[in-house]
Each structure stands twice: as structure tokens, then as C-alpha cells.
Amino acid sequence: MNMKWDDKKGTVLIMVLLFMLSAIMIGMVLMKSTIIETKIVANERAYNQSFYNVESAAEFILPQFDDIVSEQTWTINTRVPVSDKMPPGSSLDDADVGMTLLRTGAPPVGSGSSATKTTAYYFRIDATLNNQSVEMGRWKAFPKPGS
Secondary structure, eight states: OOOOGGGGHHHHHHHHHHHHHHHHHHHHHHHHHHHHHHHHHHHHHHHHHHHHHHHHHHHHHGGGHHHHHHHSOOOBTOEEEOGGGSOTTSTTTTOEEEEEEEEEEOOOTTSSOOTTTEEEEEEEEEEEETTEEEEEEEEEEEEOTTO
8 A cells, every 4th residue: 555645644733733732731720720729828818817817806905904804803714705905997896805714723833923922813815706716825913812
């Protein structure tokens, strides 16, 4: 069987079409991967921003801690809402912040407070905002009666 040069004219066209098809497929896969990665990064950024906001809400209470502790009557394991202490009109305004007296006892060792003269009150500060929650502990020493 004799093949002529003219019989191979369509071979190049088919090879170019196959190459183009494979290039398009690779491009589509890379585009889909890029879209997914972009969504992941956006979700992570939103998650981190929410976490930093809720952490800020909890930390915003710390400078006001002594005043809040002094103006309340505390019962162990009863949460006292302190969300009204958040700055109005800020991103922290919607945060649900509270304090709970966990226990009373001796001050931590090495704290500089005398266990014979003071009683330590151990508190938990909790904050929730945009489905993110943070808890932190804080304690305060008060003189024992008659000290």
C-alpha cells in the first residue's frame, strides 16, 4: 500500500486540536483550584477578624475590671453581663461580654499578696461575637475582714 504525502494533511490539524483541548482542560482545572483557594483565604480572613474582634471585646473589660468588681454583688458561678461597657458604635458594640466569679481562695503563690491577710476572687471574663468565643481568667485580692 502506497501512502502519499497528501494523505497526512489532516494529522497536524488533529494534533493541534488535541493539544488545544488538553491546554483548555488544564486551564479550567487551574482556574477551579484558584477559585477554591481564594474562598479558603477569604473564609480564614473572616474567621481571624471575628476572633480578633471578640478577643478585643474581652480585653476591653480589663482596664475596667476593678470598677466592675467593686460595683457588683458577686455570687459564685453566676454570670454578670458587662456588654454595656463596650464602646457604643464600635465593632465591639454587638459583643456579648460577661464576668463570672468562679471561686474564692488564697492568692496565687508568688503574687505578693498574703494568704493570711487577703482572699482572692477568681473571675472568668467571656466574650462572644459572630459565633466566636473567648474566655480569660483574672483574679483580685481583697483584705480579709478584721485584717
